Amino acid sequence: MELNLILKRRNFTALIFILFVSFGCKKSNMTEVVSAKNPGSVSGSFAPSNAATLVSLDTVNGGVKYSVIPDPDGNFNFNSVLPGKYKLRITPTRLYFAPSPSDVNVSSDMNTSVPLVNLTYNSSAQTGSAIFSLDGGTPYIINNNWISLTYSASIFNLKGSTPNVPSYYYLDIKLNNVNTSGLNNIPGNGSFISLFYYTSPGNNAGYWSSNNGGFGSVTITSFDPIARSATGNFAGRLVPQGATIGTKIIDGSFTNVIY
DSSP: OHHHHHHHHHHHHHHHHHHHHHHHHHHHHHHHHHHHTOOEEEEEEEESTTSEEEEEEEETTSOEEEEEOOOTTSEEEEEEEOSEEEEEEEEEOTTBOOOOOEEEEEOTTOEEEOOOEEOOBOGGGOOOEEEEEETTOSOEEEOGGGEEEEEETTEEEEEEEOOOSSOEEEEEEEESSOOSSEEEEESSTTOEEEEEEEETTTEEEEEEESTTTOEEEEEEEEEETTTTEEEEEEEEEEEEOTTOOSOEEEEEEEEEEEO
């Protein structure tokens, strides 16, 4: 009888010990699981700042996990990202090549800073063109292979050059505070129309601008933020800069230039 009682007491004591150890282990594991799931964050940027429309963190096997729209300066931030391994993918506009996905490791309660991602311009995707005349003479044509438009943070910058055969003109039109179509008078808000003349093998033989006494205007007749294209016309009196002499009366237009 006494022996049975002793055995029962020992068994009860052992059971209590097992439950205590088991509960303690589970509590410890729960703490580790919760700690391991504390989110982290990812931040970075790309250039040019208007080259992409979406940035995503995909799972290693290719599924989209998180996505953000970058700001006008090309910066992106992911908050509340579960720890783990991801592939950073950048979705470019049609004027840029998609960069290769990069590996990103996210840790709990830490920010992972991604190095600057540079996107390569795809000139063959540009469909726009521009044309301008100087002092009422024969028009110069800038075709799609020689023209580019960047638009970011309300800055509209159209650039292009005539074919190099062997000398050429380089046109640069910059407008600030542009958010829609309409008339933009120059000078104003740091906007300008500039024209450079180069001779082979790339010597600057002339520079005229609306700055420092010149004037002009740019009218954007169509500005489509969905198709990311613009059409318009420009005119102005460009005065010589530096050692260049003589003025240039410029008149021209641009059609369906993609940005």
